[in-house]
Amino acid sequence: MTPAPSVTIRASLRVAAKLGLHARPSTAVARLVAKFASRVSLSWNGATADGRSIIELMTLNVPGGAEIAVEATGSDAPALIEALRGLLEETVKFDG
Secondary structure, three states, X not given: OOOOOOEEEEEEEEOOOOOOOOHHHHHHHHHHHOOOOOEEEXXXXXXXXXXXXXXXXXXXXXXXXXXXXXXEEEOOHHHHHHHHHHHHOOOHHHHO
């Protein structure tokens, strides 16, 4: 069986949580990313973080409403980007 080809997908995603990418959403992002084989990085304001690192994600200091650049590379990169889009654009979960 031939493995799926590796692709790189780039997207701009909005962080809908009012308080931005703080501890809870950063943890949720890292846990979500861990379910995928692809590597992902999130960038904002000139800084880049590994999507699997809660600490790196929190140090981006992304405020609520900000647009972040996301790049995923791997065979399941498209699915990873869509899963991140759903998570980051959900406000109720993190603004409760």
